[in-house]
């Protein structure tokens with residue numbers, strides 16, 4: 001069986017294309033991008049068909065799996081079009097601009113009988129999987145508090161481009177970086193049902209930096225939120241592209257439970273992570289570091305195509321994407337209106353999916 005794969009958008013989409021090209025049961029048949037240089041580079045590298053528009057790719061490539069890796073505003077329309085073409089879709093995070101858009105995508109996948117996965121990629125590391133196994137196995141007891149953070153001192157992506165234009169991105173660091181750390185914490189915590197959100201968002205530095213370079217900046221540069229869950233637990237979220245902190249790049253997810261705590265944080269301001277679990281045994285405080293070799297962990301791309309190949313459920317479902325997005329919507333609303341926001345009764349169920 002060969003799974004015909006295609007990718008729309010060749011920034012982050014290059015990672016999707018590379019992964020498909022390297023899988024023995026996949027063929028990267030086509031890519032699309034409006035940028036000619038990016039198309040040419042991909043054609044040389046992977047010897048696949050290239051298209052200028054997503055529409056042309058969807059019509060001609062006859063792909064089984066389509067990755068959507070375009071600016072956020074295009075996630076919904078291109079996912080709907082790809083599903084309508086008969087393909088399964090692996091869409092980049094965030095699922096969309098709003099939870100309502102995300103719900104529409106999930107419903108469309110169900111109607112089409114196709115799968116929808118969101119690239120919530122920070123789950124797909126051996127270390128994250130080990131932490132998930134520890135939490136699920138009871139190493140923390142009952143988790144009652146957490147903090148999940150991704151902050152940069154100065155790290156605004158593509159200043160003046162789509163990332164800093166609210167109409168194309170839906171928001172700033174919260175929807176860009178916060179989405180990852182929020183998903184990781186929710187996933188580790190077992191997706192407790194959220195009840196309240198209290199948040200703030202600011203744009204002091206971003207607008208100043210944008211103005212100094214003659215570039216527009218219409219999103220937040222920092223967002224902070226407290227999320228309260230039905231079981232009494234709480235999670236603090238912080239996401240920033242520009243903040244007056246020491247570190248250039250700081251990622252940290254911390255969970256506190258009745259029997260233990262854990263932290264996963266980046267090392268040396270880079271993209272490698274270290275993790276520790278803290279427990280008390282017979283009156284002694286223990287610091288425990290997970291020690292490899294860890295069980296194999298497929299990338300999100302290979303996880304998706306193998307789930308399709310083997311008829312097995314995939315994780316990081318459209319529903320999981322909507323669950324994060326519902327919180328992002330509530331955080332933005334709370335910040336804009338300066339009040340706590342109750343989560344709606346329609347909060348989406350999460351879990352493994354085949355549809």
Ligand SMILES: NC(=O)c1ccc[n+]([C@@H]2O[C@H](COP(=O)([O-])OP(=O)(O)OC[C@H]3O[C@@H](n4cnc5c(N)ncnc54)[C@H](O)[C@@H]3O)[C@@H](O)[C@H]2O)c1
Nearest residue numbers: 009010011012032033034035054069070072092093119121
């Ligand atoms: N999972 C992750 O860790 C991760 C990391 C980075 C980015 N992303 C996500 O990936 C998406 C893309 O981000 P990026 O950093 O690659 O941005 P980017 O601007 O580098 O790339 C986007 C690409 O889409 C192309 N494009 C725009 N409109 C198009 C259209 N109508 N048809 C075809 N191509 C079109 C652009 O020309 C560009 O090459 C975003 O949703 C972002 O949030 C995810």
